[in-house]
Amino acid sequence: MAEQSRTFKTLVIAASNAATALVSLLIAAILSRHFDYVDYATYRQTLLVYHFVGPLLALGLPAALYFFLPGEKRRARAVLLENLLLLALSGSVFALFLVCGGNLLIADRFSNPDLKITLLVFALYPVLFLPTTSTGSTLVAQNRVAWLTFHTIGTRLARLALVGLAILIFPHNPVAVVGATAISGGVVLLSGLVLMLRAVPRGEENRPTRGGMTSQLKYAVPIGLALMMEGIALSIDQVLVSALCRPEEYAVFVNGAMEIPFLKVLTAAATAVILPELVAFYKDGKKTEALGLWLKGARKLSLLILPMGGLLFVVAPDLMTVLYSAEYTESSGPFRIYLLLLPARMVFFTAIFQAAGRSDLILRRAVGTLILNAVISFPLVYCFGMEGAAWGTVIVFWGYVIPYCMRVCSRLLEIRWFNLMPLKHIGLNMLAITLAGVAAIQLRSLVSVEGGLPSGMVLGFFYVGILALLFFIFFPAEMKASFQSVRGRLQKSRTRG
Template sequence: MSDLPRQAGLLSLADFIRFFIKTLIGIALARILSPADLGTYRQLFLIYGTLSGILLLGFPQGLLYFIPKSEDLEHTKRLITRTMHVVSILAVLCALIIFFTRFLIARSFNNPDIAQLLIPYSIYPLFLFVTQMYSSIMLGLKQPLKSASFAIFAIACDFILVLGSALIFEDMRYIVGALILSALLQWLWAEWGIRHLKTGWSLSNFTGFKEQLAYTIPLGLSLLVGVLSVQLDKLMISGFFKPEDFAVFSLGAMELPLIGILVNSVNSTALPHMSSGNKTELAAIFSASVRKNSIIVFPLASVFFIFATEFMIFFYGAIYASAALYFRVYLLILPLRVATYGIVFQALGKTRLVMIDSIIMLCLNAILNFVMIRLYGMVGAAIATVIVSWLIVIVYLLQMRYSLGFKLLSMFPLKSMLINLCAALLPVIIVLPVSGFITHTFLRMFLGGSLYMLLYFAIARVLKVIKPCDIDLALSFVSGIWKRGK
């Protein structure tokens, strides 16, 4: 367990760099492209994200479960080899679906221009499916440094090629070409990195595949439902509104990416250690991650809620100021992100239960989204997503208590979390009126945000929300990064 914070910190750093560069790309494209072209660009990723979520099933996440359980290196090689064979077939299937449904997609999205772009874009999954497996393999082998290095390389390729093509040509055709070239370079890295972990083609590689499918398919279906639940509002907005409207909605209708970086990094490194099935150890790891996550989640949710409009104007321009409304609605999901509840079921192999829950919630989300969009327009989709997100967490908690037999108080440090919530809300009383006197958008966001963070840190230290061990861990992590940088 002692290595978990360092591994999580390393992945968090890599993901933060990735997030930072990805944000720069998004900011630049929002200012270079027209709203219609930006909407088209983001719809391309909506298509890929949805299809990859459907077709990859739970193979990447399944490797985090099976690799640590491998008997020896040969067993690991057979597992990786057969998984890569299957994923390559799924990549071809994804490419064919994109190519042959391009006109249907264009009509459904009210975007005739996207049909021609989907012809070259259909090549994209042939490379990206394999690269998505690379990180899971490295994390399953408990080699987070390789996973982190690859993440930085991948986003650097996107930054240089995609942003470069946008600046030079300002044409979506060249931008799509740059995306494919970037994906090719990432694929070459991944193939080279796992070359020694693959064996030749043999039927013996598929020994144990039935067990893998028994775990992966239910997990994959639940993840599929999760992907559709996340993408559902965006898919419906694409169907009801124009690409330029989708551009505004998609910029705002997002959870704070920094939170996802933190939670995903902790979960990715924790799951291999939680897969032993020891409930006491699992609860201890889970509780520790919840407490640490809440120290980040609560203040960030608060400060971004206050300065949502300034955030959108500064980064994307005044034309996208209305995206702040959707951003604030999505921030109401953040308190749930102190933990990823499905990881407990995943670690205990109870993926079927997660699948059933997710299917029910997807159906509810689809109905609620349709009704709310009809009643309230684009903001209705965001509200529906928030409501369903809270409902499914309540269901997970009830099942963790009554189906898995966990004592929730052993997994959630409620007292610490409530005190932390108070510490996050108290600075708002001072920051709101003070920031109102600052007229410049950037200065209001920067100075107001800085004041909030200083007040939160002071209050959290007084209330003992932030412990000395948390500060020591943060300082040691920064020091370690500095030494590696030198």
């Protein structure tokens, strides 16, 4: 029951993140059609500033509540208020930086004078939104996961409505859209505060204290440092493109450099399912069993993630046209490059680090990734433009992150590095995907159909059909088991009906 509860909580958080990503994608699709390149780049660069420094501002404080809230009866409300006050103070410091000239500095670095105004309007956002980053950890720690789902979906839809209203009232005005986004931070804050205060009851002590704040900072800062490094490492490509390329190029790049929403759901769900058993196996010294469980999860995940990645790679130009209009077809370039990271997504090395109790390895990996990404991507962007940033990230990931993780995990599990990944399984998977993709593109050339949605649907139909046939040839056991599982569930649902 405990495992189911843990898995359910993780799935709720992952689904909430996916909902946030989908709303962001929808807003980007609307604004790409509504704004020209410069105005759209101004909006995205304004958000980038917060996303880049957000992990630093949070200081790991939201995660600290997972440690301080469970089991706390006497001063639970005080713990929550201490956490929120620290986050509000951190957001206020950054807002003060923007108001006191930081906006001018950033606008100059990004070669976009329009940022001088939008960043001033946006200065209120970190003050309002940063405290709400503790909403998820508070509700999960207090077993109010259903509340989190309603909060996330409701507030993100409110943001979508506010942005849409701003477009209707002030057309072609990025300042208005940025202002609507800042106001949405207030909506998120109001909802989050109500739910957090309801979830955390009053106790004997309800007033925040300096000692309590100090305790949270001592616990949270090491975690925050790792999160900060990983967050900056993930955003450094966009920062380099903003600093070294024209706003028009950044607008095209940022639409392609996006995280596929369903990936977070799949990887988070898989990690949640195997992590408890993985920890138990590792603590009992059953490293062979831990490795078997890990590889089994990787194989199953590969049958979902890799084919989806192949489909997205094949239809990338049509997908960008459908999402963002024909003006952003070139966004398929960086989008396809980033899809080259997908084969490594199915192997969740962090689960091994966590099972071994070595969170310090995550920090070391993040520091190395950040430094190498900046060093390698800078000359690539300078020489090859926006796609250089994408190639820099891919080079660092496959040249450093994966070798680092495999070396460390092989040492932790006491095995050879080549036994860490189902290499034969991955190879056959990639072969099937490549053959299906090439065949689908060739068949598409024989069909007279316009670009965009019709072309993407035809390509997708050919790709899925050919890939399914190849999978039944290459993976007969897995496909048969999946087919029987689906058929069994359908029969059960009919019986219940």
